[in-house]
Amino acid sequence: MTPQDILSHPSRILTTAQRQAYFDVGFVTMEGVIPTEWMDRLRQTSNALLDASRTITASNAAYDIGPAHSPEQPHVRRLKALVDRDPFFWEFATESPLADVAADLVGPDVKFHSSKLNYKRPGSGEIVKWHQDTLAWPHTNYSPVTLGVYLGEVTPAHGPLVCIPGSHDGPLYFHTDANGTWTGSISDADLEGIDLARGTEALGNSGTLVAINCRTIHGSRANSSSQVRPMALYVYSSADAFGWMPPPSPTSKTGELVRGAPPRFAHVDPRPCPVPPNWDEIGYGSIFTAQAEKS
Template sequence: MLTETILAHPAERLTEDQRRHYFAQGYVALAGAIPPAWTGRLRAATRELVEQSRQCASSDEMFELEAGHSASTPRLHRVYSPQDHHPAFWEFICSEEMTALAADVVGPDVKFHHAKLNLKSARGSRGFAWHQDIQAWPHTDYSPVTIGVYIDGCDADQGPLAMVRGSHHGKLYSMYDEDGGFAVRIAPDEMTWLEDGMVDAPTGPAGTAVLLGCRTIHGSLRNQSDRDRPLLLVVYSSADSFAYTASPIASPRLGEIVRGRPARFASFDTRRCELPPDWAREGYGSPWRRQRAAEHASVSK
């Protein structure tokens, strides 16, 4: 659904100011938007997944391990598709709290695309380079939104999501490096225009939500604190927006309508979007391995 049509529907959860901020700046942060009853359940479910990761010796399709992970000291960077590994996550993704937020920025009919749980363990080794998301999962329009929920809250030293204000109005950058690898990062020499004042990295208590548009340039620093930073990231779109490439993060839930009704017509925004590799054949693997490969390539040139 295109922005003008979305805005013709009244917002249910966001104030008009918050909704205006989302469409003007490409994101909006909502301190403590998700109630403690939910963050408590998500915290307990996260603990169960972390327990399971003790059996895991190297990163796989479910767990992205953080440096120093072992059976006695589990350290995780990410859990892929948490909704397929613990029912609390799917229930939350379909909940009124989440789908009403999504509906305010994608329109009344809401479709699920994929989710990930970025735990970013304490004293972690990785941030996330500046990038835009939509090139990894292009859709027929630019309605997709990622809703990030800080399950335990997030402070400045924990590597919060950082957004470049208004960058969704600008161009889509290439996510490929010089060697043709999909690096999930914008080449640093393309970002020389960036100044500190253009960046916002909102923090907040448990239940703080960040709604992030799919064209917005964002990234994050590594977690320098001694606390993990669990951030659940859920991607939704308008029901009439269709992904036209395989998803990098597969799930049997992909494409499920979680609010309202399925579409009868597709919505199109003809601004071009770079295509990712064929994830169905190549597999996505780890975005951090991709970014490291691109860094090494540019350092060694």
């Protein structure tokens, strides 16, 4: 569907200006979309899982842990495949306003793709280098949208998401080194040609929602505040978008229709996309392990 087709469907949650901003610049930041009760449950469930991480000593299917992780000081970088960690996370994906926000941005027929929760501890130096999500999990079209929900206040010091306006309409860049090995990020040489100074920080209170198109260049710097910066990330697409390589972090719900009707046609966007590694063959840790290994 074109933005015009999508906008011809009545809005469920977002204002026309918010939907239009997403199509114009490739992302939009919104406050007040997720009711407090949902946010309270999201934080409680996240905290319970952080607590449960105290007994683990190595990253596994659920947790990507940092080098300083200990029972006393859990250092979880990412909770993986969120919807398989606790039934609440799937309820949040389907029953909260999130899937309706997705419908406002991809059209009425919506499919769930994946979910995770990045923590970004202060003092950990964790950065997320500049990247475009579609490079890791390409689809037949570019409808996939990542909806990030901040679980606490995010100021410039917390290492907010930063998005490059208009980059969703620009080129896709290889996320590999000179040998063709996956790095999970845009090369320094390519970054020289991108006006990173135009990056827009997604800031806001707990519950702030940021929608990022899968082509949009984004990243985040280290957290220099004194608080953890937890952010849940849920990916949805139009139902007529199909992943053409194995997903890096599949969940038991990947591919489930969450709004509307199943597609009768696949929609194929002719703009080419670099081919990612076959994650089924080489495995995928997280963006942190991929980007760290190759820096």
